[in-house]
Amino acid sequence: xxxxxxxxxxxxxxxxxxxxxxxxxxxxxxxxxxxxxxxxxxxxxxxxxxxxxxxxxxxxxxxxxxxxxxxxxxx
Numbered sequence: 001x002x003x004x005x006x007x008x009x010x011x012x013x014x015x016x017x018x019x020x021x022x023x024x025x026x027x028x029x030x031x032x033x034x035x036x037x038x039x040x041x042x043x044x045x046x047x048x049x050x051x052x053x054x055x056x057x058x059x060x061x062x063x064x065x066x067x068x069x070x071x072x073x074x075x
Contacts, residue, residue, distance in 0.1 A: 004026070005026075006025070006027070007024065020037075020039075022038045024036045032048045033047075034046055037053065043058070
């Protein structure tokens with residue numbers, strides 16, 4: 001199994017309304033899985049080869065982690 005890699009560029013400005021947010025490329029080895037866009041009001045997952053993604057509000061992201069997340073091992 002190839003290692004997962006996340007790369008991105010963080011702009012030198014705050015993530016505020018009207019800004020594009022911060023976008024990360026998520027890879028499984030060399031294969032692009034998709035892009036994760038982090039904005040002030042939401043998170044957007046854009047699958048590879050797609051222009052538009054699916055978004056969740058920060059409240060829904062929190063609920064998703066509470067329901068389906070596992071405890072981090074502290075490493």
